[in-house]
Amino acid sequence: xxxxxxxxxxxxxxxxxxxxxxxxxxxxxxxxxxxxxxxxxxxxxxxxxxxxxxxxxxxxxxxxxxxxxxxxxxxxxxxxxxxxxxxxxxxxxxxxxxxxxxxxxxxxxxxxxxxxxxxxxxxxxxxxxxxxxxxxxxxxxxxxxxxxxxxxxxxxxxxxxxxxxxxxxxxxxxxxxxxxxxxxxxxxxxxxxxxxxxxxxxxxxxxxxxxxxxxxxxxxxxxxxxxxxxxxxxxxxxxxxxxxxxxxxxxxxxxxxxxxxxxxxxxxxxxxxxxxxxxxxxxxxxxxxxxxxxxxxxxxxxxxxxxxxxxxxxxxx
Amino acid sequence: xxxxxxxxxxxxxxxxxxxxxxxxxxxxxxxxxxxxxxxxxxxxxxxxxxxxxxxxxxxxxxxxxxxxxxxxxxxxxxxxxxxxxxxxxxxxxxxxxxxxxxxxxxxxxxxxxxxxxxxxxxxxxxxxxxxxxxxxxxxxxxxxxxxxxxxxxxxxxxxxxxxxxxxxxxxxxxxxxxxxxxxxxxxxxxxxxxxxxxxxxxxxxxxxxxxxxxxxxxxxxxxxxxxxxxxxxxxxxxxxxxxx
Numbered sequence: 067x068x069x070x071x072x073x074x075x076x077x078x079x080x081x082x083x084x085x086x087x088x089x090x091x092x093x094x095x096x097x098x099x100x101x102x103x104x105x106x107x108x109x110x111x112x113x114x115x116x117x118x119x120x121x122x123x124x125x126x127x128x129x130x131x132x133x134x135x136x137x138x139x140x141x142x143x144x145x146x147x148x149x150x151x152x153x154x155x156x157x158x159x160x161x162x163x164x165x166x167x168x169x170x171x172x173x174x175x176x177x178x179x180x181x182x183x184x185x186x187x188x189x190x191x192x193x194x195x196x197x198x199x200x201x202x203x204x205x206x207x208x209x210x211x212x213x214x215x216x217x218x219x220x221x222x223x224x225x226x227x228x229x230x231x232x233x234x235x236x237x238x239x240x241x242x243x244x245x246x247x248x249x250x251x252x253x254x255x256x257x258x259x260x261x262x263x264x265x266x267x268x269x270x271x272x273x274x275x276x277x278x279x280x281x282x283x284x285x286x287x288x289x290x291x292x293x294x295x296x297x298x299x300x301x302x303x304x305x306x307x308x309x310x311x312x313x314x315x316x317x318x319x320x321x322x323x324x325x326x327x328x329x330x331x332x333x334x335x336x337x338x339x340x341x342x343x344x345x346x347x348x349x350x351x352x353x354x355x356x357x358x359x360x361x362x363x364x365x366x367x368x369x370x371x372x373x374x375x376x377x378x379x380x381x382x383x
Numbered sequence: 384x385x386x387x388x389x390x391x392x393x394x395x396x397x398x399x400x401x402x403x404x405x406x407x408x409x410x411x412x413x414x415x416x417x418x419x420x421x422x423x424x425x426x427x428x429x430x431x432x433x434x435x436x437x438x439x440x441x442x443x444x445x446x447x448x449x450x451x452x453x454x455x456x457x458x459x460x461x462x463x464x465x466x467x468x469x470x471x472x473x474x475x476x477x478x479x480x481x482x483x484x485x486x487x488x489x490x491x492x493x494x495x496x497x498x499x500x501x502x503x504x505x506x507x508x509x510x511x512x513x514x515x516x517x518x519x520x521x522x523x524x525x526x527x528x529x530x531x532x533x534x535x536x537x538x539x540x541x542x543x544x545x546x547x548x549x550x551x552x553x554x555x556x557x558x559x560x561x562x563x564x565x566x567x568x569x570x571x572x573x574x575x576x577x578x579x580x581x582x583x584x585x586x587x588x589x590x591x592x593x594x595x596x597x598x599x600x601x602x603x604x605x606x607x608x609x610x611x612x613x614x615x616x617x618x619x620x621x622x623x624x625x626x627x
Contacts, residue, residue: 117625135474151462163389169472
């Protein structure tokens, strides 16, 4: 439903977006990850037709954003960064305006507005001036505006930024509920959000698309993917370390966590080629009667992958 | 068309939900009255016409209209709502026209509220109401030209103070180009064609022509083309400066 081909944009001498291509299909939630200034927002602004790309194409459900901007924009709901709103309006008059401009009238319009108010829980502030709304409510009004016409494509720039944990949860639930019939792009700094709502994630750094995959695939790129963490009493550390080092599938054994009172210690076993070596290690523990308190498998953290990838890009450029 | 109407209604309403409308109208009425009666010598002249009233309009507009126009786009830019507005299914020209017409209508309302002075002159004497009507129409067109300039300048900055000051200067140039002071300066050495061209760009010349009671098509075309030119430039400039 969203097709982005070779999109580029420069601001003066700065290349903000460098040849990015991706597609998002129906039912997919694509998470945009990347450090500040990586080009996430610029890409989104071009996808929604706000900024004109220097080169490349964007098509929304078959309508080219450059050639048929109005048709493309009709299919699109967009929450801009920071959820800007007309401060002289109330949520009620604002949603009324949006419904008018989206071409609704009469009963249909009333139904649309009521449904969206219900969806994002705006009942309590409908007639309050937008100026006086809290950050959370502003974000929700912005979200309401984006989903009012039940668009096929949703572009959300940091939809949960500045919300408290409960509000974040609500917004994520809302996105998940809508995900089935829509193609959604959302950008975020919060990596747990990717795990929570995204079916796919791309990492953008220095204007380039540097990784693309499901959250699990991305996690597998972590150097610590499938590392095994073993916690055991300090007393049995020495012999255990020797045994583990002797295992052919283990590349490295490190002490990562010393207990404060020095009674227990955590070892991290990094496997060769990121393979799952849990059975082997388990066998080794049993054969040698090593006393352990806990064994767990590290899936690899998105944070690590994120840092790993984006810092690589920064050091190159 | 319905998009323009929707945007127009939102814009026009925004004047009246904020103090802008009331402050503007009160100051406009107060100043236009004060200028007419004190500087214009409305009573002293002993003539039943509204010349002292209309004479000051170009000067009144010089400060009031840029103040009205400065927020049109600069505010949208500052608040980021421009991104919201231009990703709605509307075209750039619809957005520009809707904003302009809302501001113009608002100016029209303020102008219409000067009607007591028209009643007064009719009570005191027997004025030529045709001339007065023509002057009102001329004044409205001139206000439109000021607004189009203000709207265009407002499109290039997110700072309303800059928008105001630059608009005032450009409007001043459009007034002064018909002023004897400026024309005499050129008349001394420049060929007559140039002097005429300069004076033909003046709001003053065209406005005073209309306010004599003759609505010449050329004067109307002049104001309409100034409006058209600046609104066109307005749309281009927004497109061009959107990323800032």
